[in-house]
Amino acid sequence: MTPAASRGVTLWVALLVALAVAVTLGLAIGSVPLAPDVVWRAMFGAGDQASVAIVQNLRLPRVALGVVVGAGLAASGTALQATLRNPLAEPYLLGVSGGAAVGAVLTVIVGLTSPALLPLSAFAGAALAVVLVLLVARAAGGRADPRVLLMAGVVIGAFCTAAIMVALATAPENTVRGALWWMMGSLGDAQWSGVRWIAGYVAFGIVLLVWWGRDLDVLSLGEDAAASLGLDVERVTRRIYLTASLLAAATVAGAGLIGFVGLVVPAIARALGTRTSRATILASALAGGTLVVAADLVARTALRPTELPLGAVTALVGVPFFLWQLRVTR
Amino acid sequence: MIRADAVVLRYPNAPAPAVQGVSFAAAAGRVTAIVGPNGSGKSTIVRALLGRLTPEDGAVTLDGRALTSLSRREVATTIAVVPQREEPVFPMQVRDFVALGRYPHGGAFAGRTDEDRDAIARAVARADVAEFLDRPTDALSGGEWQRVRIARALAQGGKAIVLDEPTTFLDIAHEMAVFELLDGLARAGQAVLLVSHQLNLVARFADHIVLLHRGRVAAAGSPAEVMQGEVLERVYEWPLVVARDAAVGAPVLVPLRGRGTR
Numbered sequence: 382m383t384p385a386a387s388r389g390v391t392l393w394v395a396l397l398v399a400l401a402v403a404v405t406l407g408l409a410i411g412s413v414p415l416a417p418d419v420v421w422r423a424m425f426g427a428g429d430q431a432s433v434a435i436v437q438n439l440r441l442p443r444v445a446l447g448v449v450v451g452a453g454l455a456a457s458g459t460a461l462q463a464t465l466r467n468p469l470a471e472p473y474l475l476g477v478s479g480g481a482a483v484g485a486v487l488t489v490i491v492g493l494t495s496p497a498l499l500p501l502s503a504f505a506g507a508a509l510a511v512v513l514v515l516l517v518a519r520a521a522g523g524r525a526d527p528r529v530l531l532m533a534g535v536v537i538g539a540f541c542t543a544a545i546m547v548a549l550a551t552a553p554e555n556t557v558r559g560a561l562w563w564m565m566g567s568l569g570d571a572q573w574s575g576v577r578w579i580a581g582y583v584a585f586g587i588v589l590l591v592w593w594g595r596d597l598d599v600l601s602l603g604e605d606a607a608a609s610l611g612l613d614v615e616r617v618t619r620r621i622y623l624t625a626s627l628l629a630a631a632t633v634a635g636a637g638l639i640g641f642v643g644l645v646v647p648a649i650a651r652a653l654g655t656r657t658s659r660a661t662i663l664a665s666a667l668a669g670g671t672l673v674v675a676a677d678l679v680a681r682t683a684l685r686p687t688e689l690p691l692g693a694v695t696a697l698v699g700v701p702f703f704l705w706q707l708r709v710t711r
Numbered sequence: 712m713i714r715a716d717a718v719v720l721r722y723p724n725a726p727a728p729a730v731q732g733v734s735f736a737a738a739a740g741r742v743t744a745i746v747g748p749n750g751s752g753k754s755t756i757v758r759a760l761l762g763r764l765t766p767e768d769g770a771v772t773l774d775g776r777a778l779t780s781l782s783r784r785e786v787a788t789t790i791a792v793v794p795q796r797e798e799p800v801f802p803m804q805v806r807d808f809v810a811l812g813r814y815p816h817g818g819a820f821a822g823r824t825d826e827d828r829d830a831i832a833r834a835v836a837r838a839d840v841a842e843f844l845d846r847p848t849d850a851l852s853g854g855e856w857q858r859v860r861i862a863r864a865l866a867q868g869g870k871a872i873v874l875d876e877p878t879t880f881l882d883i884a885h886e887m888a889v890f891e892l893l894d895g896l897a898r899a900g901q902a903v904l905l906v907s908h909q910l911n912l913v914a915r916f917a918d919h920i921v922l923l924h925r926g927r928v929a930a931a932g933s934p935a936e937v938m939q940g941e942v943l944e945r946v947y948e949w950p951l952v953v954a955r956d957a958a959v960g961a962p963v964l965v966p967l968r969g970r971g972t973r
Binding site for chain 2: 467657
């Protein structure tokens, strides 16, 4: 094996091991601590009934949702960054997640709570937010400037937050989850019925992005270079935006607004040595799952018995990273 | 190879066309240069060749086939355009970057056939970038970067290469190296179409020059025919003389100082 190839293998093994460790800790730590070997046996239905029930019914849905949400947010961020040629792009900061939350909240208030449909109505909101952000950025002086685009995203995101607040304030009590759940994100409501659908949408989105990996590589060269290689810039850009929106929407439907995962994780993947979009997306998906499960563990245990909102934990890590990234981005 | 016949190009919502009835031909085995002042329509023509602007009138043909009748990938496998500016935001390895030249030839998972490998190897040898293959694209000097981009364009395997201001930020040695490379490509049978500000270098390397002025052809022909003081002075709106370089015998444009006072 060449040195480069063995470095590549090391990377994937390390990412998988990190994910396995995070998942194991996520399942083991809680009000009833379980040993790692008990956790692994319980996952496959072996061991005493209490442990099996705790792991399979209580903790596994939550940890699985964390893996899926992290993978979806990170893959979405990777795709948006390559398409917009902007290392600061990510679904939360671009207002895409906010749009998804508006779509989801409105659907829930209307009374449709099917776990299959919720991600789709969130998707409609996310796609609308993408269009608005791009229009605002263009009107404000072009999306070529990474900061203008970001400003447009933050503005649309703030508008979405306000819209959610109003919608929730006027909604009949006890029909919807609280504003805090939507605004700051949580894995606390994870149930297998919902997790399955969200996992399906996220897997579908990631498969599409990996399939289009070479398109993303070409697109990240810039519009002129992409056109010179025969890529239909408008069409490919549109379908990448839609897929990134779907990924973000599915995560919002399952866990509310969780920021900065889509920003931090692709940068970590690239720092670990992935160079093609395909590798960066897959590595980001694995690292994103790890990060969100770990962040949820912090949210659950840092100030026990109080549970911190998950979005607060990711923001505490993500904002300093964002500031540093802002400094190094031209 | 590349032929433009009375092409009219207009940007969306622009009151007047940026290019008004321009004709030229870039033949195989020749270096053809499009020159002219800022705003004369040079980059607009490159945009049309990229397929990002459709002629309002007239036609661009590649090997006798209308550009508009070809798919994007067919265009990209016939002519390779090296755009003026390109900065990868996320550095990739030069090896992967050059391999993207095979993009128009394959689907999502293609790109590693023997034909692809051969084309990439030829392009790497031709542009002399073998020593950079394992470097990331952000660890290249300006001259190395241009050669790597030319290698990617050559990997596309077309018969023509179009370059928009390929030497803008290069020092003399790297600029000369790029021009020598383009000259070599033409001698090997490629059609080379060059958009450039470097009138004096173009006069030495090009076989055919098209001088644009406000979207129209002001002069076209061999360097000796186009490098005429009277025409250039009118087009560039600055007093100048055309001398003959004593050392290499090529016509040299010398702009004068202070509106005619040398």
